[in-house]
Amino acid sequence: MGYRFGRDDVAYLAGAAGRAALAEVDRLELTPATHLRDIEQVRRAHGDRTAALIETVRLRRKAAVKLPGAAEWLFTDDALQQATPALVARHRAARLAGRAVHDVTCSIGAELAELVEVCPAVIGSDLDDVRLAMGAHNLSVAARHPVELDGDIGARLSVAGQNIVLAKADALTPTTRDTVIIADPARRADGRRTYDPAKLQPPLPDLLAAYAGRDIAVKSAPGLDFDQLGWDGEVEIVSLDGAVREACLWSPGLTEDGITRRATVLDSRGGTTTLTDAAPDDIPDLPPGDWIIDPDGAVVRAGLVRHYAAKHGLWQLDPRIAYLTGDTVPVGMRGFRIEDRFELREKTLRQELARRDCGALEILVRGVDVDPDALRKKLKLRGSTPYTLVLTRIGRAGVVFLCRAVAPTR
Known part of the structure; x- marks a missing residue:
């Protein structure tokens, strides 16, 4: 829960004396190893203001990535979250x-x-x-x-x-x-x-x-059931640096006619891409291409996988699964080049990965009931070559694609 601030705390922390004290406390490490020593030092200098000072410095450090430029702000723990x-x-x-x-x-x-x-x-x-x-x-x-x-x-x-x-x-x-x-x-x-x-x-x-x-x-x-809510405006799903952050409901007067779903993909370098359900969603039904692409979570949560595929000349491995495939990788996206394909059987995987000297192994799962961490332990990998496994299903059959991951192009 964190320290429970009062208005007198805010008045103190925002004033000259509080700002000077915060600057002093910010010079301390405030780590688990120094916790008791730091508290004692602050208590000797600032008495009953100790908890408010230490909590404020801790929260400011925690906020540095989420709210850059907020180095002098005041927070409660819940409000920052x-x-x-x-x-x-x-x-x-x-x-x-x-x-x-x-x-x-x-x-x-x-x-x-x-x-x-x-x-x-x-x-x-x-x-x-x-x-x-x-x-x-x-x-x-x-x-x-x-x-x-x-x-x-x-x-x-x-x-x-x-x-x-x-x-x-x-x-x-x-x-x-x-x-x-x-x-x-x-x-x-x-x-x-x-x-x-x-x-x-x-x-x-x-x-x-x-x-x-x-x-x-x-x-x-993002996990709310917007269809059950009966919302007649736009639902926008927003991700930042690959992590879905929130959904935003926009009333009809704040969006364009005909748009009910939008995916917005932001990155901390200033990039922004947007996709809506007004875009085409016609895609071919073809066998797997050279690559597998895992769309951004905002695209998946917004239900715009087919729209994204149509925009980039891709298609789905299976119409009910969000993994896409094609012969090229969209700019800015991480791709997984397919090297082989197996049935979803643990013994087969262990043999094939050992034969390829597999070491570090990334496991992506969608559409099948497999725990990646548990599977990785069972495979007992001792090699040196990194691979990615994509576990999914096509139709009713579980399938595994052995891939090499390639970083995004810019």
């Missing part, structure tokens, strides 16, 4: 450029920090006093402009013609007009991650009902 990665938030903000936006679950301001760069008016609200206070501080750091919170948790800031307002409000009670609503319901219930829309906080059905007819974008877990 749920915060949208900066590149994902920047992508969403770009889709909302020029609009007035109200983030009704603004928390510590990670989304707001990107919105203020492209939107003329930005409102953030939350029910958590501490997160709002942290959000005000974080926005002031991002904008290089001081923000003051009054006793009722209200803040107003104007930078380069942009109006930024923070306020305490319930996400289920509309408090603005003519704004695009952004919401990020908490995805935990009773301490566990939930995929039930009704158990999100606030509940997703209640949230959508509260803003019926409004332009709204709702961040959610």
Whole structure:
């Protein structure tokens, strides 16, 4: 759970004395090996502020990859876990450029920090006093402009013609007009991650009902059953550096006609590729080609495997399996060159891999019930040549492709 911050902690940490103390604590290692020594040193210098100082430095270090540029921000552990990665938030903000936006679950301001760069008016609200206070501080750091919170948790800031307002409000009670609503319901219930829309906080059905007819974008877990939800807008699945990060529900007024599914693939070098269900999905039914391609998780989760295949001249190994095959590898994708093909039998695999002096072995599985780690142990590999096994099925038969992995081309 981490340290439980209060508003007095935020006021201290955001002030001159707190900033100086944080700089001092940041010079410590704060590793398991130095934990007791570091705590004692901070306690001697800062007394009852020790826990807040150490937790803040720890969270800032943890946030460095997810939120670059947030080295002076304030966090709670839960808020940092749920915060949208900066590149994902920047992508969403770009889709909302020029609009007035109200983030009704603004928390510590990670989304707001990107919105203020492209939107003329930005409102953030939350029910958590501490997160709002942290959000005000974080926005002031991002904008290089001081923000003051009054006793009722209200803040107003104007930078380069942009109006930024923070306020305490319930996400289920509309408090603005003519704004695009952004919401990020908490995805935990009773301490566990939930995929039930009704158990999100606030509940997703209640949230959508509260803003019926409004332009709204709702961040959610990619594992939600969007068909069961009956969403009539667009579902966008976003990945970053190969990992699926989130789904975003876009109301019909915020997307193009006819688009209900979108896959967006981001990478930290600035690359962005997008695919929608408006693209063609006609692909041939052919035997395996020279290569196997495992599409990005955003493409798979969005149900756009056939669309991706059609775009790149590929086809499926099996119509019910997401692995693709072809005679070339799309630029930027990792490919697996097929060297051989076997039945899915452990004895056959052990013999063939031993004969090829296999050592390091990557095992990819889709469509068959095999535990890669357990299989790797059973194969007892002692060679020196690296290979990749792709375990899948074609029709009803399990099949194994022996491959050599090739890094993406740029």
